[in-house]
Amino acid sequence: MPVNNKNENQHPPLPILPGSTVGILGGGQLGRMMILDGRKMGYKFVTLDPAEDCPAGQVSDIQIVSEYSSIQAAEQLARRSQVITYEFENVDAKMTQFLQERSYVPQGSELLHTTQHRLREKVAIEKAGVQVAPYFPVGTEQELHDGVDKLGLPCVLKTCTGGYDGKGQWLLKTTQDVAAAWSEIQTSGAVQPAVDSSDSTANDSPTEPGFILEKFVPFERELSVIVARNPSGEIKTFPTAENIHKNHILHLSIVPARVSKEVSERARSLAESIAASLELAGVMGVEMFLMENGELFVNELAPRPHNSGHYTLDACVTSQFEQHIRGICNLPLGSTELLSPVVMVNILGQDVAPVLAQLHTFPDTVKLHLYDKSEARVNRKMGHINVMAKDTDEALHQIAQFGIWDV
Ligand SMILES: Nc1ncnc2c1ncn2[C@@H]1O[C@H](COP(=O)(O)OP(=O)(O)O)[C@@H](O)[C@H]1O
Ligand SMILES: [Mg+2]
Incomplete structure (x- = not known):
């Protein structure tokens, strides 16, 4: 019989053995390749993704076709899974919490909370004793200028949340670039420095800055x-x-x-x-x-x-x-x-x-x-x-x- 586990900080959980069902939030290629390899070992898979013909859905035992925000879908996923994982990191933190209460989510919500936000992520990396490129938190135009003064140009301005494949980033080489990036941020509407409390992947508190300015590092x-x-x-x-x-x-x-x-x-x-x-x-x-x-x-x-x-x-x-x-x-x-x-x-x-x-x-x-x-x-x-x-x-x-x- 598959074993349902307690949280690791209570005691190390027993292994979840092949034959058990793994639930995956997200149906992209990472989920697909997890399933293809996991099935070889005898695990079963249930995927939650809004797109019917998604790469992971095609190869999973069961696909729940639903928006990620649906409570009914999450309940169904929790009921069917001995363990739940995710294949992309912009999973709603409230959803992870909900799933944690009903099933076993060994990655936990804390790891997601940290890695969903570039600033929290940098702090966590430094806490592990590891170096990151010099950076400066930016929430206002003044802070952007302060950051540029402190770090010197060139710099890279990044949104703290939601960026991928270079999206949500501005390379700042000149003071004109600094002004242009800030005005683009103000007018685009696509990237908001302000906090939208309905989106729990965004910042937790209105005081948490929406951007991070990093020194451009001429890496080898x-x-x-x-x-x-x-x-x-x-x-x-x-x-x-x-x-x-x-x-x-x-x-x-x-x-x-x-x-x-x-x-x-x-x-x-x-x-x-x-x-x-x-x-x-x-x-x-x-x-x-x-x-x-x-x-x-x-x-x-x-x-x-x-x-x-x-x-x-x-x-x-x-x-x-x-x-x-x-x-x-x-x-x-x-x-x-x-x-x-x-x-x-x-x-x-x-x-x-x-x-x-x-x-x-x-x-x-x-x-x-x-x-x-x-x-x-x-x-x-x-x-x-x-x-x-x-x-x-x-x-x-x-x-x-x-x-x-x-x-
Ligand atoms: N501080 C930096 N200095 C130099 N290059 C950078 C810096 N930050 C990002 N880059 C370049 O931009 C790429 C994308 O940035 P990254 O922070 O990995 O965001 P994402 O992968 O989420 O788009 C990096 O792989 C690197 O090539
Ligand atoms: Mg990257």
């Missing part, structure tokens, strides 16, 4: 580490990935990262410190900047499987998705050993047709993953390939030969 490389923890306290990291973005969207993950062993190990150990400090359950993506002098700044956290960990599906003993299921179910974590050098390339909407046209030319060590989304919009993440080769230079060379992407 962007790195990330996927770290996993289970409620018993076991922690494991996957090998450090080097990430290349295009138009603020992840384009390539290169593993092993082209950095020294010392940097790579230090990146993993920073991620472990953060996971321990946040009492993580499941996996989390930790994005970092590597500076020329070897310093590492943590940029942001994603308390779920992360795009830069998709390489693990084919190149590691355990995938980040299986590890997430193991983490939330309090099973022992799987080996994170890298079996082959690998480069992951995202397939965006505009890449689907060329990938399908070229598929027959790909070497047999290229693994294709498509998320079965019906509409291939420009820049929408539709899938990815993992290219395994004798080393990452060779994998990058092969990708360049496909002629689909600039590498």
